[in-house]
Amino acid sequence: MGRRLSAGAGGQLNLRLRLLAAAAGIVAVSLLLAGALTWVFVRDLEVKSATAQLERGVITVTAQVRHQECFTPLPNIARPATCPRGLDTTSDFVDRLNGLIAPTLNGNRLLMVRANHLVVYDSQDALLNTQVSVTAGRASLDGATYFVATQQIPPGQDPLKASYVVLAQPESLAVSAAAGELASRLLEAGGAALVVALLLTLLISRSMTGPLMQLAAAAEDIAAGNYSRRVSIQGPDEIGMLGSAFNRMAEAVERARKAQRDFLANVSHELKTPLTSLIGFSHALVDGSVLSDAERTRAATIVHEESERVLRMAQELLDLARVEAGSISMHITSVDLGGQLQQEFEMVRPRAAARKLSLKVSVPDDIPPVAADPERLHQILDNLLDNAVKYAPEDSAVNAAARLSGGAVETVVSNAAGEHRPDPDRMFDRFYRADPSRSSAAGGVGLGLAISRELAAAMKGRLWADFDDAGNLRVHLMLPASREPKKAEPVAPAAVA
Numbered sequence: 001m002g003r004r005l006s007a008g009a010g011g012q013l014n015l016r017l018r019l020l021a022a023a024a025g026i027v028a029v030s031l032l033l034a035g036a037l038t039w040v041f042v043r044d045l046e047v048k049s050a051t052a053q054l055e056r057g058v059i060t061v062t063a064q065v066r067h068q069e070c071f072t073p074l075p076n077i078a079r080p081a082t083c084p085r086g087l088d089t090t091s092d093f094v095d096r097l098n099g100l101i102a103p104t105l106n107g108n109r110l111l112m113v114r115a116n117h118l119v120v121y122d123s124q125d126a127l128l129n130t131q132v133s134v135t136a137g138r139a140s141l142d143g144a145t146y147f148v149a150t151q152q153i154p155p156g157q158d159p160l161k162a163s164y165v166v167l168a169q170p171e172s173l174a175v176s177a178a179a180g181e182l183a184s185r186l187l188e189a190g191g192a193a194l195v196v197a198l199l200l201t202l203l204i205s206r207s208m209t210g211p212l213m214q215l216a217a218a219a220e221d222i223a224a225g226n227y228s229r230r231v232s233i234q235g236p237d238e239i240g241m242l243g244s245a246f247n248r249m250a251e252a253v254e255r256a257r258k259a260q261r262d263f264l265a266n267v268s269h270e271l272k273t274p275l276t277s278l279i280g281f282s283h284a285l286v287d288g289s290v291l292s293d294a295e296r297t298r299a300a301t302i303v304h305e306e307s308e309r310v311l312r313m314a315q316e317l318l319d320l321a322r323v324e325a326g327s328i329s330m331h332i333t334s335v336d337l338g339g340q341l342q343q344e345f346e347m348v349r350p351r352a353a354a355r356k357l358s359l360k361v362s363v364p365d366d367i368p369p370v371a372a373d374p375e376r377l378h379q380i381l382d383n384l385l386d387n388a389v390k391y392a393p394e395d396s397a398v399n400a401a402a403r404l405s406g407g408a409v410e411t412v413v414s415n416a417a418g419e420h421r422p423d424p425d426r427m428f429d430r431f432y433r434a435d436p437s438r439s440s441a442a443g444g445v446g447l448g449l450a451i452s453r454e455l456a457a458a459m460k461g462r463l464w465a466d467f468d469d470a471g472n473l474r475v476h477l478m479l480p481a482s483r484e485p486k487k488a489e490p491v492a493p494a495a496v497a
Contacts, residue, residue, distance in 0.1 A: 026197070030193075047147070050147050050169055051137070051147055051149070053169075054108075054147055054148065054149035054167050054168075054169055055149045057108065057149065057167050058149040058150065058151045058165060058166070058167040059151060061101065061105075061110060061151075061165060061167050062151040062153060062165045064100070064101050064104075065097065065101065065112070065153070065158070065165055066153065068093065068096045068097060068100065068101070068158075069093070069158045089159060090159040090160060092159075093158055093159045093160060094121060094160075097110070097121060097123075098123075101123075102123045105123060105167075107169070107170070107173055108167055108168060108169045109122070109123055109124055109141070109146065109167070109168040109169070109170075110122075110123040110165070110166070110167060110168075111123075111127065111132075111134065111164075111165075111166035111167075111168060112160055112162035112164070112165055112166070113132065113134060113162060113163065113164045113166055114155070114160075114161060114162055114163055114164075115155060115163040115164075116131070117131045117132055117133060117134070118130070118131050119131070119132055120160040120161070120162050121160055121162065126141075126142050127141060127142065134148055134150060134164070134166050134168075135148070135150070138171070139168065141168060144170060144171075144172070145170075145171040145172075146168040146169060146170055146171060147168065147169045147170075147171060148166055148167070148168045148169075149166070149167050150164050150165070150166050150167075151164065151165045151166075151167075152164055153165055208239065211231075211233045211239045211242075211243060212239075214231050214232075214233060215231055215233070215242070215243070215246055218230070218231045218246065218250070219246075222250055222253060227250065227253055227254040227257050228254060229250060230247050230250055231243050231246055231247060233246075259429075259430075262430075262431070263430055263431070266430065266431035267313075267317070267431075271310065271313070274306035274307075274309045274310050275306075275310065277302055277303075277306045278303055278306050278307065278310075281299040281300075281302050281303050281306075282303055284299055285299055285300070285303075313447070316447040316448070316451060317447065319451050320430070320447055320450060320451050320454065323451060323454035323455055323458060324454055326458070328455075328458065330373045330376065330458055330459065331373050331374075331375075332371050332372060332373055332459065333371070333372075333373070333374065333482075334369040334370070334371065334482035335369055335370050335371075335372050335374050335377055335482070336369050337363065337367060337369065337370050337402055337409060337411065337479075338361075338363035338367060338402065340374075340377060340378065340381065341361050341363060341381065341400050341402070341411070342361060344378070344381045344382060344385055345359050345361055345385065345400070347382070347385075348382075348385045348386065348389050351389050351390075352389050352398065355389065355392070355394050356394050356395045357389060357392055357394070357395075357396060357397065357398055358396075358397045358398070359397075359398050359399075360397060360398075360399045360400070361399075361400045361401075362399070362400070362401040362402070363400075363401070363402045364402070364403070364404075366404075367402050367403070367404060367409060368404070368409065368481045368482060369481070369482040370409050370479040370480065370481060370482055371459070371460075371479065371480045371481065371482040371483075372459050372461075372479050373459060376455045376458070376459065377459075377479075379451070379452070379455060380452040380455055380456060380463070380477060381411075381413075381477075383448035383449060383451070383452045384413045384449075384452065384475050384477070385398070385400070385413060386448070387448065387449065387475075388413055388414075388415040388473075388475075389415075391415070391418055391420075391422075392415040392416050392418060393416050393418045393419070396415065396416040397415070397416070398413070398414070398415045399413070399414050399415070400412070400413045400414075401414075404481070405478065407480065407481055408461075408478050408479060408480050408481055409478070409479055409480075409481050410476055410477070410478050411476070411477040411478075411479070412474050412475070412476050412477075413474070413475045413477075414468065414472045414473065414474045414475075415472060415473055416471075416472055416473075417467070417471055417472065417473045421467075421471075421473075422465075422473065424464070424465035424466050424467065424473070427449055427465050427475075428449045428450050428452075428453040428463065428464075428465075429450065430447055430450045431447065432449075432450075449463075456477060456478075456479070459479060459480075460479075460480055461477065461478050461479040461480065462476070462477075462478040463475070463476070463477050463478075464476050
């Protein structure tokens with residue numbers, strides 16, 4: 001037991017580890033997918049943002065470039081203090097651009113391009129005196145992709161005679177900025193999500209493994225013989241349904257165990273009385289204490305009767321075990337129910353007459369034959385009528401009727417209940433007697449109805465009991481109607497008690 005419980009604790013730990021690993025994997029995959037989608041969105045936003053900034057920035061840079069012009073400056077543009085007193089040269093203008101504007105570009109690239117696409121100024125000097133095709137949007141410069149924005153200026157007012165100011169930003173710079181910002185935020189969000197997921201997984205694993213451990217402990221108790229053990233797991237979810245199913249199973253096991261104990265006790269009790277008589281009278285015959293012929297005859301008669309009782313009980317127990325195990329043979333054929341009932345009533349009529357009972361059979365002419373084993377049907381009807389005749393009060397009636405119910409035929413045997421009303425829910429239990437004080441010699445051992453119910457189920461039928469409004473006991477036998485013409489007439493084997 002100890003080893004099994006420790007294994008259960010190890011199983012709980014393994015389950016929690018698996019849940020944690022599964023949660024971590026789910027979080028990792030979720031973060032990966034979320035990061036990929038977020039990266040696409042952020043990259044697009046960053047591209048749009050970089051383009052918008054370049055468009056604003058090129059206006060500012062153009063104003064700065066115009067401010068550095070010394071050659072025929074525009075009226076509204078102040079002449080810079082760095083302009084030479086003499087004629088402004090190209091080298092002076094380039095020096096002013098390199099010294100005053102290039103340091104403020106923040107990684108961007110400044111180009112000045114003439115109308116014929118000739119680059120006359122490049123803040124990186126790589127494209128100087130080369131022709132490029134630059135339009136707003138994207139451009140390839142030196143084999144790299146740039147975001148570009150252009151601004152047109154009047155040509156001929158600067159020594160370079162440029163017509164366009166071009167501000168370019170490397171695409172890698174915008175992407176790396178987006179990646180850096182996104183990576184930090186993703187790490188923060190991922191760490192927070194992982195912590196939350198682990199906490200939730202711990203809570204969920206605790207809520208799952210706790211009930212499972214309770215179920216395991218309860219199962220161990222039931223295996224050890226504590227059949228009254230139940231679990232307190234309830235709820236509409238799967239774990240609650242499992243707890244309810246376990247409790248129902250435990251109740252069924254407890255009832256089956258009690259029925260087994262009662263069965264063994266009843267068998268022992270029922271065998272004890274005839275065996276005691278057999279031992280007593282056989283011993284009297286052996287030791288010669290029975291002297292007269294009449295006494296010896298009486299003793300031999302009792303020995304014979306009690307032997308038959310033991311044999312009958314053994315046969316009934318064997319039949320019940322075989323029916324419950326499904327090993328009894330069935331030969332299903334079409335049986336005339338009306339003829340079978342008439343024959344059964346003729347067999348019990350002498351006993352009914354001895355108790356002043358009236359018998360009545362009511363079977364409509366249009367009742368179809370039933371699909372049943374003739375010998376087993378005889379055994380069921382014999383048990384029902386025998387009980388009705390045996391337990392009905394004197395000067396009362398025993399009736400049998402049949403009717404068609406859907407695709408089945410229902411037979412009802414009814415009689416007055418008498419002083420000791422049986423329990424219709426327990427009538428088919430083994431060894432049940434409505435009058436506990438009645439001996440088995442007078443009332444049988446209480447296995448006939450139990451066997452009959454199992455036989456009816458084996459023939460795809462039902463057997464149950466209830467009371468009508470007048471208080472009469474009714475026993476219902478439902479059997480499927482036969483789809484074949486009648487093949488066998490009712491048989492009358494030896495009566496079964």
